[in-house]
Amino acid sequence: xxxxxxxxxxxxxxxxxxxxxxxxxxxxxxxxxxxxxxxxxxxxxxxxxxxxxxxxxxxxxxxxxxxxxxxxxxxxxxxxxxxxxxxxxxxxxxxxxxxxxxxxxxxxxxxxxxxxxxxxxxxxxxxxxxxxxxxxxxxxxxxxxxxxxxxxxxxxxxxxxxxxxxxxxxxxxxxxxxxxxxxxxxxxxxxxxxxxxxxxxxxxxxxxxxxxxxxxxxxxxxxxxxxxxxxxxxxxxxxxxxxxxxxxxxxxxxxxxxxxxxxxxxxxxxxxxxxxxxxxxxxxxxxxxxxxxxxxxxxxxxxxxxxxxxxxxxxxxxxxxxxxxxxxxxxxxxxxxxxxxxxxxxxxxxxxxxxxxxxxxxxxxxxxxxxxxxxxxxxxxxxxxxxxxxxxx
Amino acid sequence: xxxxxxxxxxxxxxxxxxxxxxxxxxxxxxxxxxxxxxxxxxxxxxxxxxxxxxxxxxxxxxxxxxxxxxxxxxxxxxxxxxxxxxxxxxxxxxxxxxxxxxxxxxxxxxxxxxxxxxxxxxxxxxxxxxxxxxxxxxxxxxxxxxxxxxxxxxxxxxxxxxxxxxxxxxxxxxxx
Numbered sequence: 142x143x144x145x146x147x148x149x150x151x152x153x154x155x156x157x158x159x160x161x162x163x164x165x166x167x168x169x170x171x172x173x174x175x176x177x178x179x180x181x182x183x184x185x186x187x188x189x190x191x192x193x194x195x196x197x198x199x200x201x202x203x204x205x206x207x208x209x210x211x212x213x214x215x216x217x218x219x220x221x222x223x224x225x226x227x228x229x230x231x232x233x234x235x236x237x238x239x240x241x242x243x244x245x246x247x248x249x250x251x252x253x254x255x256x257x258x259x260x261x262x263x264x265x266x267x268x269x270x271x272x273x274x275x276x277x278x279x280x281x282x283x284x285x286x287x288x289x290x291x292x293x294x295x296x297x298x299x300x301x302x303x304x305x306x307x308x309x310x311x312x313x314x315x316x317x318x319x320x321x322x323x324x325x326x327x328x329x330x331x332x333x334x335x336x337x338x339x340x341x342x343x344x345x346x347x348x349x350x351x352x353x354x355x356x357x358x359x360x361x362x363x364x365x366x367x368x369x370x371x372x373x374x375x376x377x378x379x380x381x382x383x384x385x386x387x388x389x390x391x392x393x394x395x396x397x398x399x400x401x402x403x404x405x406x407x408x409x410x411x412x413x414x415x416x417x418x419x420x421x422x423x424x425x426x427x428x429x430x431x432x433x434x435x436x437x438x439x440x441x442x443x444x445x446x447x448x449x450x451x452x453x454x455x456x457x458x459x460x461x462x463x464x465x466x467x468x469x470x471x472x473x474x475x476x477x478x479x480x481x482x483x484x485x486x487x488x489x490x491x492x493x494x495x496x497x498x499x500x501x502x503x504x505x506x507x508x509x510x511x512x513x514x515x516x517x518x519x520x521x522x523x524x525x526x527x528x529x530x531x532x533x534x
Numbered sequence: 535x536x537x538x539x540x541x542x543x544x545x546x547x548x549x550x551x552x553x554x555x556x557x558x559x560x561x562x563x564x565x566x567x568x569x570x571x572x573x574x575x576x577x578x579x580x581x582x583x584x585x586x587x588x589x590x591x592x593x594x595x596x597x598x599x600x601x602x603x604x605x606x607x608x609x610x611x612x613x614x615x616x617x618x619x620x621x622x623x624x625x626x627x628x629x630x631x632x633x634x635x636x637x638x639x640x641x642x643x644x645x646x647x648x649x650x651x652x653x654x655x656x657x658x659x660x661x662x663x664x665x666x667x668x669x670x671x672x673x674x675x676x677x678x679x680x681x682x683x684x685x686x687x688x689x690x691x692x693x694x695x696x697x698x699x700x701x702x703x704x705x706x707x708x709x710x
Contacts, residue, residue: 404630411627414619450592452584533574 143514145375150517156373159510166503169496176493177240183491185244186484191497192241193335194476195505196234197351201359202227203290204323204352210293210309210316216387218529219380219519223366225297226513227359228290230505235283237501241334242279245272251340262341270337278333282326289319294512297520304522327352335476338483342421346406353402357395358472361465364388366509368462370518379519379530382456386534389455392445392468400442425478428486433478441471473498535708538661540692541668541679542701547573549700550676554579556699557678564684566662568671590648591641598640602633664709679707 143156177184202224209217209224245252250263251270257263263270293312300308328348336347344350367380367388410418425434445464454460481489520526544550550567557565558581567576576582606629610616615623650656662668662679671677678701680692689706696704 408627408630414621452588 143370143373143375145518150376150379150519150521152514152518155510155514158369159507159514162503162507162510164503166500166505166507169500169503171500173493173497173500176491176496180491180493181244182247182484183489184493185240185247186480187491187493187497188237188240188244189248189334190473190476190480190494191501192234192237193351193480194473194498195230195237195501196330197355197476198359198362198472199227199230199234199505200286200323200327200352201356202363203231203286204320204356205359205363206293207289207316207319207323210312211320213313215525215528216384216532218523218525219376219532220363220367220384220388221523222297222517222519223363223513224359225290225294227363227366227505227509228286229294229512230508231283231287231290233504233508234501235287237504238279238283242276245275249275249337249340251337266340270340275333278329282330285322285326289315289322293319297523298516300523301517301521306524309524324352327355335479338480339421341417344406344410344418344421346402350399350402350406353395353399354472354475357392357399358469360388360391360395361468361472364392364461364465365469368458371458376518381530381532382458383532383534385458385461386455387532389449389461389464392461392464393449393455396442396445396449396468400438400446403437403442424482424486429488430478430482433474433488437471437475437478440467441475536661536710537682537689538664538707538709539679539681540687540689540696541662541665541677541705541707542696543667543670543703544676544678544700547676550678551575551579553678553699553701557680560695561686562680562684564681564687566679566681568668568675568677568679570672570674585649585652587645587648587652590651591645594644594648595637595641598636598638599633601640602636603629606632661709662707665705665707667703667705 143152143158144154145151146153173184173188176187205217205224206221206228208214209221241248249270250256251266252272252275257267268274292315296308296312296315299305328351331348331351335351336343364385367376367385370376371380407422410422424430445468448454448460448464454464477490477494523529544553547569550569551573554567554576558579567573567580569576603626607624610625610628611623617623618625621628665679667675667677668679669675678696680687680696682689686692693704693706
């Protein structure tokens, strides 16, 4: 059982969470890598699914931190340190990006030179969609995100020590530029890693769709993390029902936003009815995919929407935990739905999807825990901390 | 002129919060607090229940969505069926935008007019406006008024009570 010093909010006992997460991460990643030797094609497809799943979640945490700085939010100060720690898991994901580079030939149709030569559309897109530029862009995205995450975290923990309010203003300025960079990099990352699986197809809403799903799930993960801390008796009276209520509101808002973007993308393509666009949705409707699509509509939107609509649900931690867990699972289904129809007809769920998701997740949560327990559990000297603790909805 | 209420001033928002709790605990029900800005925690201090306006807005929104969807279904499938770009008569995808728009419109009407109804607005005059003190509630006054319609109201006792919980400038408001 981890424990906190109630005065300084530093960890007196880091508990076993980190060890368990690391053990799980290594075990399941190793299992998945074994799968690479039996079915490399399925290995890369499931690895990309899980990589996209966790990367979008961790990026959601980075966005959350910057959003709170830019808006000078008070309520979220007590929750910021955990989000900062989660965003510091990005280097783990950079390592997890390496297998995708090895699997480019299996994953991306446009990486086949002979196909590009005989395909006018791909030849025209080749100056952007080529292996070298793809790798360079991937590294550039990670560089931008990692620098932002580390700079903001460094300022934040410095303030713990010196209590200088100047850090608050500095972080606000960094975040204002950071959000701008974030929007571009996440959009292009979504285009590169997921949309280019179907290199003929395009949607200008795709980047937003990826971002919204990730941010939503990030809020669900943070909610579950704080619930776990509270159940271990930590942050009692610091992260209160009022903060969980606000997380519930964010879940509500972003499940609606997710449906709005996903729906708009669908309706426009449905209206125009142009074969080169509708093919993407047909691949997600025929051969058993209809059930997955319907599950997304109902369990990623309608059920969370109709439950989170009510005041009492947002103040009921048991129900919030259930809905947050559901949204985490559905985000994985969403990534599965984006990636897998590319690789032949029919819904092919492999055990490697499960092991890679748990494996990468274990490593991400291990890094999160290491970073989180290294400093105060809340920004201890933030000028807004007292107001944040006393926050009422 | 009929006695309408007793109104008293308090030092600051915190004092008003404490006073509101004391008034509620003393058993008064027909009373109100007046301040230049909303005070956090006042709902709890006064023991106010959550407003049902959300359910009115929600019900209206559901009604709007139903009307929007049904109207389009009726028009495109039976009243004036017309094939548009080879799509089926009942193309629910095309209805969603109008359905959503009416959902929002009716929801907003439900919220605004529901609020009006619950607050018994529009209303041109209220007897509390005969008070001289009340004008300060839009400047620097933190006031509590206890109305004569309250079962516990007694001019002498209530005046003494307001003074005992820290009320100053206590004024008897007459008028209808």
